[in-house]
Amino acid sequence: MNTLFEITGLNLDLLIFLAIDISIAIILLGAMRFVSGVSAKVSSTDELAKEDNFAFGISLAGSVTALGIVLTGAITGENAESYLMEAVGMFTYGILGLVLIKLGRVIHDRVALNKLNKAEQIKAKNISVGLVDAASTIATAIVIRAVLLWVHGIDISTFTAIICGFIVSQAMLVLVTRIREYQYAKNNQNDSLQEAFENGQVALAIRYSGQVISTALAVTAASYFLSYSPDTLWFNIFAWLVFSIVMTLLVSILTAIAKRIILWGINLVEEVDHQSNIGVASVEMAISISIALILTALMA
Structure with a gap:
């Protein structure tokens, strides 16, 4: 056994920490399925296995992925003071991540997409709405994870920072949604983006998913420039908001340039908005996320 530890670089403490983290993660991920069913007022088993509700499955997959992302920010491993800590x-x-993910979904439903009843649409097997719901949930989780990695310890200041980071993420998602609604209406004779989602426009949902996830990645870039300190918490939160707006604008501009170059000769409005071309929309989503990833990596 000692030889195995020497070869792999593992030790008993690390394995115990691993067992603790994996066990809690599996329990919480299982709880997410239960919570998703309860919040939607349906049986998750029936929706997944009997009704074959792909929209619910996509939405649940987004929630599980989101919680997994949050949990990666909670792991400290051998840096923890003890197994108990x-x-x-x-x-x-x-638990906090699970609650904030669900709260973020409520805010997204009632503020960002206030004209769309996502719960009813998902129950009605609307795949486009399921995609939008999953993307917004993952976007929220990306920001929460960044804040978890930014703060230190477990006290009032850290919880305050996490809540404030959550609020910043929701504000940015609402802002981006309003901008995308304006652009869609401008390009489509004042049609409603939310009505398009309700009508099952999967291509638009895919494009929107890339936009909100890239926005979340842009928001996380602030954590690389601001040092966490309880004494300057409120200044840092304000700076995080300002930096998030600047980074979101920068990502949007660079993404627009990249799309024009990579998708040269393709009318994106015609292909995605009018013809619901899922392939082109998928490339748009990939470009949005890729630009945001590259930019945040450079900032780091």
Whole structure:
């Protein structure tokens, strides 16, 4: 056994921390399925296996992925003071992440997409709405994870920072949604983007998914420039908001340029908005996320 530890670089403490984190993660991921069914007022088993509701499955997949992303920000491993502190931290931040993910979904439903009843549409097997719901949930989780990695310890200041980071993420998602609605209306004789989602425009949902996820990645870039300190918390939160707006605009501009070059000769409005071309929309989503990833990596 000692030889195995020497070869792999593992040790008993690391394996115990791993067992603690994996066990709590599996429990919380299982809880996410239960919570998703309860919040939608349906049986997750029936929706997935009997009704074959792909929209619900996509939405649930987004929630599970989102919680997994949040949990990666809660893991401290061998840096934890003890096994108990690791378990407490993992479970506490995991529960907080689950709550914030669900709260973010409520805010997105009632503020960002206030003209669309996502719960009813998902129950009605609307895949485009399922995609939008999953993307917004993942976007929220990306920002929460960044804040978890930014803060230190478990106290009032860290929870305040996490909540404030969550609020910033929701504000940016609402802002981006309003901008995309304006652009869609401008290009489509004042048609409604939310009505397009309701009508099952999958290509538009894919494009929108790339836009909100890239926005979330842009928001996380602030964590590379601001040092966490309880004494300057409110200044840092304000700076995070300002930096998020600047980064979101920068990502949008670079993405627009990249799309024109990579998709040269293709009328994106005609292909995605009018013909619901899923292939072109998928490339748009990939470009949006790629530009945001590259830019945030450079910032780091």
